[in-house]
Amino acid sequence: MSKHQFQTEVSQLLHLIIHSLYSHKEIFLRELISNASDALDKLKYLTISDDAYKGINFDPKIEIRFTGEGKKTLTVSDTGLGMNEQDLVENLGTIARSGTKGFLSHLSGDARKDSNLIGQFGVGFYSTFMVADKVEVVTKKAGEEKAYKWVSDGKGDFEISETEKAGHGTDITAYLNSEGEEYASRWEIESIVKKYSNHVAFPIIVHYTQTTSEGEGDKKKEKKEHKSEQINSASALWKKSKNELTDDDYKEFYKTISHDQDDPLIWLHTQAEGTMEYTTLFYVPKKAPFDMYYADYQPGVKLYVKRVFITDDSKELLPTYLRFVKGIIDSEDLPLNVSREILQQNRVLKTITSASVKKLLGEFKRIADNTPELYDEFISQYNRPLKEGLYSDYAQRDELLELVRFKSTAVEGFTSLAAYKERMKEDQKAIYYITGENEDILRTSPLLEAYRKKDIEVLIMADEIDEIVVPSIGKYQDIELKGINKSGAVDDLKTDDDKKKEKEVKPLAKKIKGVLKDRVKDVVVSSRLSDSPSCVVADEEDPTVQMQHMLKAMGQSNLPDYKPILEINPDHEIVKKLTEKKDDQQLLEDVSFLLLEQAMLIEGAELKSPAEFVQRLNRVMGLAL
Numbered sequence: 160m161s162k163h164q165f166q167t168e169v170s171q172l173l174h175l176i177i178h179s180l181y182s183h184k185e186i187f188l189r190e191l192i193s194n195a196s197d198a199l200d201k202l203k204y205l206t207i208s209d210d211a212y213k214g215i216n217f218d219p220k221i222e223i224r225f226t227g228e229g230k231k232t233l234t235v236s237d238t239g240l241g242m243n244e245q246d247l248v249e250n251l252g253t254i255a256r257s258g259t260k261g262f263l264s265h266l267s268g269d270a271r272k273d274s275n276l277i278g279q280f281g282v283g284f285y286s287t288f289m290v291a292d293k294v295e296v297v298t299k300k301a302g303e304e305k306a307y308k309w310v311s312d313g314k315g316d317f318e319i320s321e322t323e324k325a326g327h328g329t330d331i332t333a334y335l336n337s338e339g340e341e342y343a344s345r346w347e348i349e350s351i352v353k354k355y356s357n358h359v360a361f362p363i364i365v366h367y368t369q370t371t372s373e374g375e376g377d378k379k380k381e382k383k384e385h386k387s388e389q390i391n392s393a394s395a396l397w398k399k400s401k402n403e404l405t406d407d408d409y410k411e412f413y414k415t416i417s418h419d420q421d422d423p424l425i426w427l428h429t430q431a432e433g434t435m436e437y438t439t440l441f442y443v444p445k446k447a448p449f450d451m452y453y454a455d456y457q458p459g460v461k462l463y464v465k466r467v468f469i470t471d472d473s474k475e476l477l478p479t480y481l482r483f484v485k486g487i488i489d490s491e492d493l494p495l496n497v498s499r500e501i502l503q504q505n506r507v508l509k510t511i512t513s514a515s516v517k518k519l520l521g522e523f524k525r526i527a528d529n530t531p532e533l534y535d536e537f538i539s540q541y542n543r544p545l546k547e548g549l550y551s552d553y554a555q556r557d558e559l560l561e562l563v564r565f566k567s568t569a570v571e572g573f574t575s576l577a578a579y580k581e582r583m584k585e586d587q588k589a590i591y592y593i594t595g596e597n598e599d600i601l602r603t604s605p606l607l608e609a610y611r612k613k614d615i616e617v618l619i620m621a622d623e624i625d626e627i628v629v630p631s632i633g634k635y636q637d638i639e640l641k642g643i644n645k646s647g648a649v650d651d652l653k654t655d656d657d658k659k660k661e662k663e664v665k666p667l668a669k670k671i672k673g674v675l676k677d678r679v680k681d682v683v684v685s686s687r688l689s690d691s692p693s694c695v696v697a698d699e700e701d702p703t704v705q706m707q708h709m710l711k712a713m714g715q716s717n718l719p720d721y722k723p724i725l726e727i728n729p730d731h732e733i734v735k736k737l738t739e740k741k742d743d744q745q746l747l748e749d750v751s752f753l754l755l756e757q758a759m760l761i762e763g764a765e766l767k768s769p770a771e772f773v774q775r776l777n778r779v780m781g782l783a784l
């Protein structure tokens with residue numbers, strides 16, 4: 160016998176499950192059945208694809224037994240793959256999923272809030288400790304000799320010992336606590352299985368003892384009979400025709416495959432016939448999966464061939480930017496013994512994937528057009544991955560451009576590019592946008608002044624990914640997208656009056672450049688400012704200040720020192736007065752630096768020398784007072 164400690168994360172998760180999910184404690188049975196079903200799926204695949212397993216007696220089923228007297232227990236057994244000693248330690252002692260630490264650190268300690276999070280994470284096997292004060296797992300891996308018993312009270316450690324077991328598979332016995340006693344009942348079990356696991360593809364059988372009385376009065380005798388009954392429909396839900404299925408059927412099935420406690424936001428069931436025959440059933444979760452931004456996220460789509468599970472670990476089934484989609488692809492055309500390795504280059508699968516992408520994007524568009532509230536909910540979670548798609552899936556760019564949403568100076572909440580286009584001025588030449596790290600700062604940027612004055616809408620792009628994606632788009636339909644943090648952006652807003660002023664103030668701009676020297680790339684007369692005396696922009700060819708931050712954050716340490724272009728506002732009091740006093744060398748120098756440095760500050764950049772800045776400021780204040 161060997162004793163093991165749970166990994167810290169498991170203990171934390173156990174604590175969390177017990178304290179935040181108790182109002183749904185019955186879901187433990189769904190989780191056990193779902194694991195049993197996965198284990199059956201895995202063995203089924205091996206018996207088909209691996210010669211070593213071909214001789215195995217595979218009789219797939221899930222059985223539920225209970226004892227209703229004395230210490231009440233409930234046992235879920237499967238004839239699936241089973242686990243060996245190492246599997247037990249790894250699977251039921253640690254949480255292998257990436258991002259678990261990060262996930263747990265987001266918890267607030269407030270049970271109600273956390274119960275939402277834990278729903279996204281998926282509770283699994285450990286949820287049994289909500290209803291049990293002891294759990295025993297007896298298991299034997301298919302093709303191996305030894306059987307093992309795993310026992311724990313869920314309080315920090317578990318024990319593993321060798322034991323005997325007839326066939327391969329796993330029996331999980333919950334020693335029910337006072338919270339769980341009610342589940343040692345045929346009716347309870349039946350109603351929970353019907354509610355949560357009706358569409359598990361293997362038979363679920365409940366065993367019970369029926370007591371009947373015979374005879375009358377003194378001769379009355381109780382007769383006990385062992386009975387068993389299959390309680391689920393045991394057919395793959397996705398193979399049923401759509402009109403046979405209710406919303407509740409779809410929702411129930413989603414919960415079995417996703418471990419999500421919430422209903423799905425959207426589902427899409429497609430049964431394709433013709434040159435290729437396949438079925439897909441896709442779901443979009445209400446909340447983005449917690450590991451959506453981890454490189455080693457768990458893919459959400461499982462591949463089946465003719466109802467036989469093949470893999471749930473292929474990132475090729477859908478493009479990365481649709482990694483939040485959960486569900487199933489079941490192909491009739493792939494060979495059953497398709498190896499997971501060759502999936503990548505498989506032509507049939509490629510066709511299914513690309514048809515699925517089109518279907519999904521089409522469905523999202525339909526929702527955007529017909530049910531805006533639902534689409535808002537969708538966008539609040541998935542705008543960012545869709546933007547990734549703009550960058551990575553050139554073929555779907557037009558479709559994706561209709562789906563992504565942006566903040567804007569013209570409307571509250573989000574807008575589509577189509578709606579922006581509708582609002583464009585008659586002679587407006589481009590779709591304007593400003594990028595940066597923070598929406599509030601962007602909204603007060605001096606760069607917006609000229610557009611505000613002319614009542615031209617600017618998209619506010621504060622999502623870090625915008626900086627990479629949007630410049631790469633180039634155009635929406637036939638309209639150019641122009642970043643207004645760049646030097647050339649306002650050229651098409653210039654009036655004759657602007658050009659006249661430019662001429663007048665140019666000598667001052669030259670003088671300022673003479674003072675600032677190589678702190679700036681250039682000093683030019685601005686036509687985009689109205690209230691601010693100055694602003695900085697990036698040269699057309701250079702990355703913006705935010706882009707530079709991002710590149711640095713991504714580990715690019717040897718960036719050249721990009722210099723900004725300083726723009727001065729010819730209509731501003733400070734600039735006008737400076738024109739008159741431009742021969743006062745000290746004043747010219749102080750004001751030049753102050754014009755540059757205040758513009759940098761507003762952009763979120765740091766001062767090179769705060770002390771020098773303050774000295775200059777004080778000198779100028781001294782003159783003003």
Ligand code: ADP
Pocket residue numbers: 190194195198237239240241242250251281282283284285329418
């Ligand atoms: P999840 O099912 O989300 O992976 P669980 O905590 O429920 O998380 O289970 C952890 C792992 O334990 C599973 O991934 C599986 O490898 C293993 N496991 C659980 N139940 C069984 C079972 N009945 N038969 C075989 N393996 C199982």
